[in-house]
Amino acid sequence: MTKIIKLFIWMILTACFVLLITLPISSQAQLSVDVIIIVSMIILKMVAPKGSLRLVVLTLGSAIVLRYLYWRTTSTLPPVTELQDFIPGVLLYIAELYSIMMLGLSMFIVAMPLDSRPPRRLRDDDDLPAVDIFIPTYNEDEELLAGTIAAAKGIEYPADKLVVWVLDDGGTLQKRNSSKLQDAHAAQSRHESLNRLCADLGARYLTRERNEHAKAGNLNNALAHSSGEVVVVFDADHAPTRDFLIETVGHFNDDPKLFLVQTPHFFLNPDPLERNLRTFEKMPSENEMFYGIIQRGLDKWNASFFCGSAALLRRKALEETEGFSGVTITEDCETALTLHARGWNSIYIDRPLIAGLQPATFASFIGQRSRWAQGMMQILRFHFPLTKLGLSFPQMLCYLSSTLFWLFPFARTIFLVAPLFYIFFDLHIFEASGKDFFVYTSVYMIVNMIMQNYLYGRFRWPLISELYEYIQTVHLLPAVISTILNPSKPTFNVTAKDESISHSRLSELSLPFFLIFGVLLAGVVVTLVRLYTEPFKSDITIVVGAWNFLNLVLAGCALGVVSERGERQSTRRIKVNRRCEIRVGDEWLPATVNDVSVRGARIDVLGKIARTVSEGEEIEMRLSPHADLAEDTLPIEVRHIQNTAEGATFGCRYATRNAEHHRLITDLVFANSEQWSAFQTGRRANPGVLGGILKFLRISLYQTARGLSYLATGFRTPKTPPRSIAPSEGRV
Secondary structure (H helix, E strand, O other): OHHHHHHHHHHHHHHHHHHHHHOOOOHHHHHHHHHHHHHHHHHHHHHOOOOOHHHHHHHHHHHHHHHHHHHHHHHOOOOOOOHHHHHHHHHHHHHHHHHHHHHHHHHHHHOOOOOOOOOOOOOOOOOOOOEEEEEEEOOOOHHHHHHHHHHHHOOOOOHHHEEEEEEEOOOOHHHHOOOOHHHHHHHHHHHHHHHHHHHHHOOEEEOOOOOOOHHHHHHHHHHHHOOOOEEEEOOOOOEEOOOOOOOOOOHHHHOOOEEEEEOOOOEOOOOHHHHHHOOOOOOOOHHHHHHHHHHHHHHHOOOOOOOOOOEEEEHHHHHHOOOOOOOOOOHHHHHHHHHHHOOOEEEEOOOOOEEEOOOOOHHHHHHHHHHHHHHHHHHHHHOOHHHOOOOOHHHHHHHHHHHHHHHHHHHHHHHHHHHHHHHHHOOOOOOOOHHHHHHHHHHHHHHHHHHHHHHHOOOOOOOHHHHHHHHHHHHHHHHHHHHHHOOOOOOOOOOEEEEEOOOOEEOOOOHHHHHHHHHHHHHHHHHHHHHHHOHHHHHHHHHHHHHHHHHHHHHHHHHHHOEEOOOOOOOOOEEEEEEEEEEEOOEEEEEEEEEEOOOEEEEEEEOHHHHHOOOOOEEEEEOOOOOOOOOOEEEEEEEEEEEOOOEEEEEEEEOOOOHHHHHHHHHHHOOOOHHHHHHHHHOOOOOHHHHHHHHHHHHHHHHHHHHHHHHHOOOOOOOOOOEEEEEOOOOO
16 A cells, blocks of 8 residues: 555656646746745755765756756757758757766765765785786886886785786787887797786796787686786786775675675876866866766665776686676676676775876877777767666666767767858748747756755866767767767777976877867857847857857866876876985984985975985985885985075985885885875866866966967977887777
8 A cells, every 4th residue: 555655746746847837928037936946055065965866856946957958849840841951950969868868877876876875994814815906008107017016015904815916918929920020029039028027026937828808808817827816907007905805805705696796996196187177186177077976876776886996806807708708898888788698797986095107198098999989889878878688678778878978079060060050041940939948948957956966066077078978079070970870889998197398399190270269269259240240149148158158068078188287297196195214324314205206206305415426426314114124225316406594305216126125116106095185176166067167268268368378379299209208008
């Protein structure tokens, strides 16, 4: 009886909801209702950011969105007899349907995401599984690899239960026997040097005969040569903290059907947008919305998926699928999808336990995103989530959202060009008066932004998602279309990381952005002309012109993204507060390490005798490592000296000579996971919708001017690409 009553109540509420959406009222009445709902949403958002009232806010917003959709469907489509208006009008309508559908899927996933899972550290009575750590590599720099290997070896775990494997796809027999003598020599040299490095650091070196099936093939080859119950995967530039296994591996004891424990990817360096707009220390990083909110939402529905690194997987589960899936070029998500469909479980630990590198140049960033987009399109074609047997319905929706997201270049392109159809060609692709357009569309946009801010406020500022989508759309659209038409075509490509740009320049991919900006700017001029010459159409012209101007603001900000700033430092400095001692002559002086990178540090030394050190001189630093290491002294070369009231500040570069020095550097830079959490928390602030928009407008104005100045003053793409110290993955 209780179930019948609940069903009856839900039916009544649904009927009222449908009536509210479809009720015919005047534009003035609609605006009054909208204002009441928006004010209610803002008040509830302020007084109840969490809890059950969160669903009330999202329900009110959904009513506005669906009301807009009903109006768009029944009142605004051009007549089919006028094809020049109807075809672009329908394309715009489909793009809006896509956006509303993705909003609905997002709300399903993150409306009430799981709170961060409580700590599950290893206990004394836990059964400790044997663990194999896989570090796949292609042509990474040896110094970068040394840091990751040393960090993996420094993980706190019984030594007899832990084996670190370096999986070298750059030194395969196929490459060492290449018909190109220079390539063969380079592969042989790499093979020998990495063998020595692994021997020095206590890791096992493994390669294979042929480069087949890219990263998935490399990992599967390692599975065949190892036997640990749990497999951990780290990208070559992802250095783990000492407590990585302590915080994660115990979960496998709690659930025998658990196949995956995924942790977030934390990056030491900014992506091109963050670096060129200088928002890295001020604004949440792009990946934080995914790892901070979306993965927790997916985790609620047992749908958090493998992200290629910083994850633990159960060997027994992988044996069911004969290893990592390799049909698509996103072997991580494909593997998780396959195992979820077989009834295995996954969990997500929302704590950064690795520190890695992401692409620094715009070209490398686009190359990485193209691979992600193409891989997700392959999954959409080969493993369509709604027809994947074995998945629960919520899991189907979660994977559908993750794959369909990468269709955004189509919608973003249509939203970019739609106002230009009216401005330049007087096409009426939207049948509505200026008053109705303003009432319905502006309120829909405001409510959409309030809902997005409510869902992702601390993790994504207003309009930043639109900017990220726009800068990717220009180059991702052809890649997505190509994959949809020929899903077997994409291949695994290099994603270069740890790059440095010594001189300011325009990206080699910047030209389309300046052309688009010019077209949109011309659209603003034509809008002003039409307002003067066609005053009887001013209502529509103002609304469409405002839409085009918003696109111009995004396009102007993008000019700053593709205008790449030169940097003196090739690696990002990390703020720390670590006590140490510096040897000057025969005396050890107290000192504090203030910031570090994988190549050097800045040290405040107490004692005026420190001023006697010369630039270029090699001295010693002594510190107390977190791990039990054989040495506690690291040689450093002083590159810069600045006198202070108490002594001096040294800018130093490590002078590594042996494996113990690599271990000390790793302990200094990567061992403490608390510093990554503190850094993330420090830049997570919600500026609100209005505050976020104002911040974005200010950034856009400055970046538009900077981008145009780069173009005007002759910054050009150099004939040689930016120096790349270590690409993260290889083309195989």
